[in-house]
Amino acid sequence: MAGTLLATSVSNPFTAYIFAANEPDKSKPWYGIGIDIEKCIGCGNCAKACKAENDVPKEPFFFRSWVEQYTIKNDGSLKVQSPNGGIDGQTQDIHEDEIFKTFFVPKMCNHCEKSPCVQVCPVGATFESPEGVVLVDEKYCIGCRYCIQACPYGCRYLHPEKKTADKCTLCYHRLKKGLNPACFEVCPTGARIYGDLHDKDGVMHKFLKEHNCHVLKPNLNTGSKLFYNGLNAEVR
């Protein structure tokens, strides 16, 4: 049985069939993402750059990537916020004496290999590319929004003008030119990394080996390829 780490391929053909997943193309990289929560300073540059690079509508209702601030108070209560997706930076309103623990969690599409959003698209407008990037064909999408309902991580939105589903593309157009995706390019602390999960000498293998990594909502078996280091139990 394949574990959740490494996520080098869907565990068996039957599972692949159910999830409408294709076998990864061994000649191409199989992209995974690593986010180090201990390094994130919540500056919001990633979310800002993403909108600038991908012409995402500027209103605070459409995000391909955003940053959440978690604050666990001494009484155990939890407060989570992401004002305008964290694009303008974040402030802490709660007094330091009341805070037990606080940290930032950047969020983006997990580019799941057993993606529930790919599974439910009725027409084949969303799919996983041979490189493991989940994409939307905006010329084919009928705008039924089933994928938006199916994503457990809240990564998708309906583009207000195109009226099709939209989401993080891992800056596929940049990857193809050998450039870094925008959010990875601008992160000032190196909290975000990405790379080929098939590359045993690559950054992803190193990241997974050196850290104790976790994915969001593992019980849903999405095959998420976004691995967090330092993911606290409270994070949703």
Add this chain to the structure above:
Amino acid sequence: MPPQLKTLLPLLVVFICLFLLARHFLIPESFGKYGHYRANSLDEIATLPTHYVGKAVCADCHDEEAAKLASDLHKGLTCEVCHGPGSLHIEDQEKGILVKPGSREFCGTCHSLNPARRTEVIHQIDIKTHNIERVNCIDCHNPHAVWEMKE
């Protein structure tokens, strides 16, 4: 065979034929090449315009600033994280003017005090009280050489 079926069955066959014909014309040609999707969309997405050009491209012209930055605390940053995406600037320097930010609010997005930030990861300052007689951070600090104080 009863007359009903003698009429209905040919109708059914005609309907199926029409459906298959419609399918032939309506399904896009690249559909199904790599999976249940239109393979051409991969190329369409791959050829979308890029807006961030990357540090190496900026350094081509702005080699002085790039050299200064390379030995500074800010060396891990790309130029565009502060100055914004550079693609328009590359095309047309007149129209594509980039910002040169340096206000407390701007620098504070990374450096302001926040208990969620680890001090070993980022140097933090209380932007409300630090040297309040000066207005902007860049009044004293050179962003490309942060400890080279301006007088």
Add this chain to the structure above:
Amino acid sequence: MDHLYEMLKQVDGYIYPNEIELHWSILIVLYPYITGLVAGAFILASLERVFKVEVLKPTYHLALLTALAFLMVAILPLVSHLGHPFRAYEIMTTPQPKSAMAIFGFIYLWYLMVVLLLEIWFDYRRDLVLWSQEKKGFLSRLYKILTLGVSDVSHKTVAWDEKLGYFITVVGIPSAFLLHGYVGFIFGSIKANPWWSTVLMPVIFLFSAMVSGIALVMFLYMAVSWFRKVKIDMPCLDEVGKYLFYVLVLDFTLESLDQVHRIYEAGESFEILHLLVTGKLTYTLFLFQGLLGTIVPIITLGIFRIKKPNEKIRKPLYLMSSLLVLMGIFFMRWNVVIGGQLFSKSFLGFTSFKIGLIGMEGYLMALVWIILPFFILSFFLWLLPPWKKHAEENV
């Protein structure tokens, strides 16, 4: 987008930034409601045909024509809600086989053409032939076209009508289950949404569909009889009431089981769902769906099972029960569809539901979709009046 800024102010707790807007609004509440009515009306009709419940005969044709009228409208809220309605054909040309929604195009087409249209055609063919001979002018030509040229009304051929119609009805029963069951599966298979994700969802949808369909036929039978100023066949109405009661009890049991199970297991999502049910869904769930839409009709119809009051009292109570049930099942769809989108998938907060009066997804448009089938049904009842069907010739 002004309404979105309004909604942003009303966010309670934390929601993922993309979750501010509800994507499946009143039109997606209407679609399962309407197909539920279709499936339920058809099951009632098939009770008479296949299970030989003779006493239901006065409602047989009415139920079939009702199913057809509503099915013709069912697709409209669905297509009009799409971001790109003119691409809707893609569901027929390239259905993605792992998607429950992809089955829609084919099951809809199958049910419309093969099950409903054919069954009605087999049932009315002899009358169409005779009417085309009795009427004059345009109407005569219309009837002739509808006969599809099969104008043989000999005993042998009419016996074939009966046989083939019976066969279609038998095939139609699982088809009706599939027509509405797949909608329940669409919701029930979304593991990301704990309000929807339950094994019981297709079953609950089916049983509530049957409840709503039976209630609709009950209401329409009374309404049409009143319009035509003819006496209601009380044994028929009592029988419809009996089936309504039993299916209501089954539906209520299933829904209660779902909730009890959810409360007992109290999984990760329990707390937010508890807040949802006792907060935003209080009126729509407990009052409209539960008390008025289910409990009151169950008690009323249940009392009839023990002791029937006289006709004068039974008739208005049947009317009230059928209308309450119709309302209750509408709110059941509402609570599932809208309720499932009110809470965040982070389980940490709520958004709000905003609906306007005008626009493709407004109240007025929804009203149009609900009223339109009644107009279509009136047309069918005028074109194919069940009470003007020619009596069967004796050999």
